[in-house]
Amino acid sequence: MTERTAMGAVRASGAGAEIARMLVTLAYVLAGTAVAIAGLGALPRLLAGDTGPHRAASIQEAERRLGARILLPGYYPERLAWPPTAIHVAGGRHGSVRLAFAARDGGTGLELVAATDAGVDIAPALLSDRTVLGARPTAVGGHPATLASVLVEGVPWQELSWSVNGRAVVLRTQGDLDELVRIARSLHGVSGR
Structure with missing residues (x-):
């Protein structure tokens, strides 16, 4: 039984690491999307030369x-x-x-x-x-x-x-x-x- 328990623990820790990698990847994708949307939102003002007021x-x-x-x-x-x-x-x-x-x-x-x-x-x-x-x-x-x-x-x-x-x-x-x-x-x- 101890061999099965050890194998289960290895699988569980591998699954936890995979979930952590997925969450980090999701955070990068969301941050990149937010930056891209902000940049695209400012683009028309920059192209039109909008300098205020x-x-x-x-x-x-x-x-x-x-x-x-x-x-x-x-x-x-x-x-x-x-x-x-x-x-x-x-x-x-x-x-x-x-x-x-x-x-x-x-x-x-x-x-x-x-x-x-x-x-x-x-x-x-x-x-x-x-x-x-x-x-x-x-x-x-x-x-x-x-x-x-x-x-x-x-x-x-x-x-x-x-x-x-x-x-x-x-x-x-x-x-x-x-x-x-x-x-x-x-x-x-x-x-x-």
């Missing part, structure tokens, strides 16, 4: 998607809520970002749109919803800038555009122009969070 849940997520730090103001008025109410990225790696800040009292907010690399224009997808009504030259901290009256989705805004360390920046408000200039002057480089 896409919503990001946080500034950190936007920085991960862009592969770059986002420019933030050193001066931030208490009347504005933090964090941003909407964050959109466009232009792929090292593209651009648009941050929308709401007023705590429900009044006028603020938008910051910026490129993440020096010498690169802001992704057109982040500025496509605006119509320039009029513009005049001005300066921000001694640097040339443009102050414009614009319509964004039919709503009037004041828009200040200039360059910070070579990075294109647009700052918009529906409120106080002095506050806009003060925020603009506080944008002096990459955020130091």
Whole structure:
């Protein structure tokens, strides 16, 4: 009887090893299928050159998607809520970002749109919803800038555009122009969070 028991144990251990190999193979097949489906899902966007705008849940997520730090103001008025109410990225790696800040009292907010690399224009997808009504030259901290009256989705805004360390920046408000200039002057480089 002991010989039969030993043979049964050998067969059982061989069957267990076979089941383990089958499960490992199944896991590889499922993982490979998931990767292939994800790749095929992204393929149309890549072929069409879809570079945004896409919503990001946080500034950190936007920085991960862009592969770059986002420019933030050193001066931030208490009347504005933090964090941003909407964050959109466009232009792929090292593209651009648009941050929308709401007023705590429900009044006028603020938008910051910026490129993440020096010498690169802001992704057109982040500025496509605006119509320039009029513009005049001005300066921000001694640097040339443009102050414009614009319509964004039919709503009037004041828009200040200039360059910070070579990075294109647009700052918009529906409120106080002095506050806009003060925020603009506080944008002096990459955020130091």
